Amino acid sequence: MVCNLIRYLYAPFLLVGINGAGIALVGAGVSRWWLLGLLVAAIATSFAAEHHLPYRPEWNSSAGDRGRDNAHAVVNEALILGSVTAIPVLAAFVTVGDMWPHAWPFVVQVIVALVVADAGITFVHFASHRVGVLWRFHAVHHSVTRFYGFNGLMKHPLHQTIELTAGVAPLLAVGLPVDVAAVLALAVAVQLLLQHSNADYRVGPLRRVLSLNEGHRFHHLKWAGVGDVNFGLFTLVWDRMLGTYFFDPVRRFTSDDLGMADKPHYPSRYLAQLAEPFRAGGACTAATTDKKPAIGKDQAGGEAAA
Template structure:
């Protein structure tokens, strides 16, 4: 691979996803186009993610299945369906959730999406933080921390009940405020794109923004397998709340391998999809 291609991926991949894919999603949602266009954009995002990982990996061995690709695909399909289903259910949910309807509907559409991202980031980050502190929540969140490699599909490798808990924490304030369905649809794509970037095996760079945006350079520290050590960098979109909670951690000299990931306290955690669904309900 040429140095030019490597540089394009290293410095262009994140902007392409954050600005290009999300920007296209915002344009599609703003015009009221069919939601299938958002699914098409998600498919493009996944394809770009795998291409970047293949061409410029952080670790080449993380591009090889550890017997987990089928399981991770199942998690991703189920959990993305949960997200899309929640968007479709917004009119019904809005009717039963009390609120003052204070949504800034007169603002430019892109500004409304940014507000939705910031509000959702706050709720999801707090739910994530609580999932490391409250035992019953950790039982469901542990599924996500059982990973043995770090790549795009890890982002949606979650127990569906925990995915629902996080999304509820992030979306309920938005529903109470009266978020429109098109804004929620753009938000759902932004969440999926962010999870791909946050867990990506691509060796990309964002410069000083790594201290503010919750991307893969910082999120790897969250997946360190030792209790307490990995209780850092909880943010989904930003690291703002981690700085305020004093849970931010970053060491530019640290390198990661599969030996650093997983859960030291549960080295034999189930690896199959159905077994992981059942695990939180067992002793």
């Protein structure tokens, strides 16, 4: 009973419940600090779901990486929150004109922000697998060998800053309100928890549209070359346009499938990971001996990805 509730209600609870509560509270004029409470609730729910219904039980156990992952989470979440706080100052330099649709319902404004941010962050993510200097920083995220909620915030802070800038700068240029940005920040954190979750949840046909853990595991496979798949943050719409969408319903994953084959000894300590992109010879590619499947077909039913 509990397992079925988690399997089918965990994702809706975070996507609709937590995000919806954030939209309702901020839209009603309640202090934005309540969003931190919702974030804590989302994190607690994520770990509870992973404990009771794990995709792989061993991924719930620390491999000596819990302290590092906590450090990444605290630093990168602080960067997200700090960027929201700094929006009034940033807007003075970035805003071209106040063209934001303030008169639209608050929920619609948030959806507009999500769509724009999804595009910017996805395309930077795509570029990060093809541009050497970006990959040096993004490689930190691909060094993981177990898949669980906090992996989403395991990023080099400089790379996260680049991604956030690409997602938020176009919004700031047209007058993004702080309240909308605050809810967007919550939605990003919730999405990263779900996208990298070790919970064995299901979303049915929505797995072909939303960028959640079933599809994102393929992005972390050690495929040959740097042309990975499923780059989207919130959706897989841009992957379908780029021809990088892929899903195989029968594929199961282990720790041996994750990471970077050409960097099996990538630094595992937090400070060492921060320094690695600046180290001589620190650049690496996502190369491996694992054969990459043809892109463009959903093997669940032969659906064209484009």
